[in-house]
Structure formats: structure tokens, C-alpha cells
Amino acid sequence: MMESKEIREQGWLERYLLGELSEEEVRAVEDALRKDPQLKMDMDQLEADLEKMAFENAIDPPSHVKSQLMDQVSKVNVTTIPLNENRNNRAYLAIAASLALLFGISSFWLFSKVNSMEEDLQLVQEENAQLQDNVLELQSDLAETTQWYEAVNDPGAIKLILAGNTNSPNALAISYVNHDKKSVVLDAKGLPRLAEDKDYQMWADVDGVMIDMGVIPKDTEMIAMTYIERMESLNITIEPAGGNDHPTVENLISNVYLN
Incomplete structure (x- = not known):
């Protein structure tokens, strides 16, 4: 047991x-x-x-199932057997x-x-x-x-090479000046990388006065610079990060004349 x-x-x-x-x-x-x-x-x-x-x-079946089932059961003779x-x-x-x-x-x-x-x-x-x-x-x-x-x-674009001077002999930039469309495009990939606290800045010489054309962003190859009327030359200097309101002449690394 x-x-x-x-x-x-x-x-x-x-x-x-x-x-x-x-x-x-x-x-x-x-x-x-x-x-x-x-x-x-x-x-x-x-x-x-x-x-x-x-x-x-438990899941309730559809209502018609019960009626169909009862109809089928009523048609069958069932012998009842007692069960425990x-x-x-x-x-x-x-x-x-x-x-x-x-x-x-x-x-x-x-x-x-x-x-x-x-x-x-x-x-x-x-x-x-x-x-x-x-x-x-x-x-x-x-x-x-x-x-x-x-x-x-563009047929109207003038290609200008800005080669480095003794301050930065390995520097090289290419500028495309279009007087008709009043645009300046700079290819800056040839400029050596500067420290984080320094930036390149571009200037236009107009009648002996340097006019800001914009800061050249780091890690950017092609940049649209500001077009300046009657500019005689393009100049690139090294300035404090963010740019300067006047060029630091002793930090001039490249320049080129338009004529």
C-alpha cells in the first residue's frame, strides 16, 4: 500500500x-x-x-453552436449508462x-x-x-x-594660388574669385592644421586697407568667403581663435594679387 x-x-x-x-x-x-x-x-x-x-x-462558444448541437443530439437514440x-x-x-x-x-x-x-x-x-x-x-x-x-x-571664376611664405612654407590655398557673381570660394585643404586657440583669417586689400573676408573654419575644405568690391589682393593671416577685427601683419602666411 x-x-x-x-x-x-x-x-x-x-x-x-x-x-x-x-x-x-x-x-x-x-x-x-x-x-x-x-x-x-x-x-x-x-x-x-x-x-x-x-x-x-473557459471560452464561451458562439450562441448558434449550442442550438446546432442540441438539434443533432435530438436526432440520435441514446442509451443511458449509469456512471460513477x-x-x-x-x-x-x-x-x-x-x-x-x-x-x-x-x-x-x-x-x-x-x-x-x-x-x-x-x-x-x-x-x-x-x-x-x-x-x-x-x-x-x-x-x-x-x-x-x-x-x-564657372567660366567667370578667376583661379588664384595662395602659396605659403616663410611663416608657413607648406601652406597652400586656392581661391576662385567671380566678379560677375560677386563670390569668392576658397579651397583650404592645403593649409596646415592650427592649434585650437588659433584660426586662419582671410583679408581683402582695398586701397591699402585690410577688410575682413571671414574666418576659415577648421576641418573644412571648401568655404565661401565674403566678396569685397574693388579688392586688389587676398591675404591669409593666423589670428586668435574666432578671428580678429584687424589683421596681425606679422602672422601673414600668404597673399596674392588679383591683377
Whole structure:
């Protein structure tokens, strides 16, 4: 005869309620239930819990299903066979619990699937957004490159070489002056990099007066400088970061005359 402890530890109460035991095992469990009131209370509680779970997860069928089922049943001759009420209830309970478990598993699978699809969708949306940003950046770069290409290849553009002097012998810049369009484009990639507290600044000489054409930004190759009317020469100096209101003549590194 099985002990109550063994029945609990091996999960025989659950299997008993779900109808998974053999006839011999059922008799052993029922014999133990009659002899152990506490075991019987445990089984009743477990049965109530399973029944509650089954009802909580039950899904109401469409209203027309019941009427169709009753119509079919009324057409069939049924022989009634008396059943053991407790065993019959346990069978129904086992079916209900199994369906509830199946419903729970299916719901969890669907929930996981939906979450996975949402994550995939979010990833695709993020990748699309990144691609759009890349396309916009490429379009901007192309537009800027096209603008510079047209500026330096304009028939009215005058190409001027600003070579470095003894203050910066390796310096080299190219300026494109277009009097018709009143524009000055500077190719500054040949200028040596300065310390963070220094900047290059460009000046136009008009009747002996140096007029500011703008600070040359660091890490920028092509720059549109300010066009100055009647300028006679272009000059580049090294100034404090952010530029100066007047040129530091001793820091002149390059100049070129327009005529």
C-alpha cells in the first residue's frame, strides 16, 4: 500500500484528478484517501483549484453552436449508462484542465510571437530611418559638391594660388574669385592644421586697407568667403581663435594679387 507522503511527492493526486492513473493506481489512491483525512482535504483543494482554473480560462462558444448541437443530439437514440459520479466529474475536470492548459500555452506562444514581430518591426523601422538619414546626408553632400564644382568651373571664376611664405612654407590655398557673381570660394585643404586657440583669417586689400573676408573654419575644405568690391589682393593671416577685427601683419602666411 502506498503511503500518503509518496502519493504527494510523486504527483499522484494531480494525475488522479486528470485521469492519468491505471486502475490499480486509482484504487491505491482512493484507498489512501479513505484512510488519510488530510490527504483527502489536499485532494479536494487541488480539485477545486483545477476547477477554478478551468472556469477562469473557459471560452464561451458562439450562441448558434449550442442550438446546432442540441438539434443533432435530438436526432440520435441514446442509451443511458449509469456512471460513477465522482469519476465522471473527474473526467470532465481533466478535460477542462487540459483545455485550460492548452489555451494557456497557446496564449503564451501567441503573446511571444506578437512581441517578437513587434521587435522585428521596430528594428526594421529603425533601419529604415537610418537609411533615410543616410540618403538625406548623401543628397546633401552631393548638392554641396555640385555647388562647389559649378563654382570653381564657372567660366567667370578667376583661379588664384595662395602659396605659403616663410611663416608657413607648406601652406597652400586656392581661391576662385567671380566678379560677375560677386563670390569668392576658397579651397583650404592645403593649409596646415592650427592649434585650437588659433584660426586662419582671410583679408581683402582695398586701397591699402585690410577688410575682413571671414574666418576659415577648421576641418573644412571648401568655404565661401565674403566678396569685397574693388579688392586688389587676398591675404591669409593666423589670428586668435574666432578671428580678429584687424589683421596681425606679422602672422601673414600668404597673399596674392588679383591683377
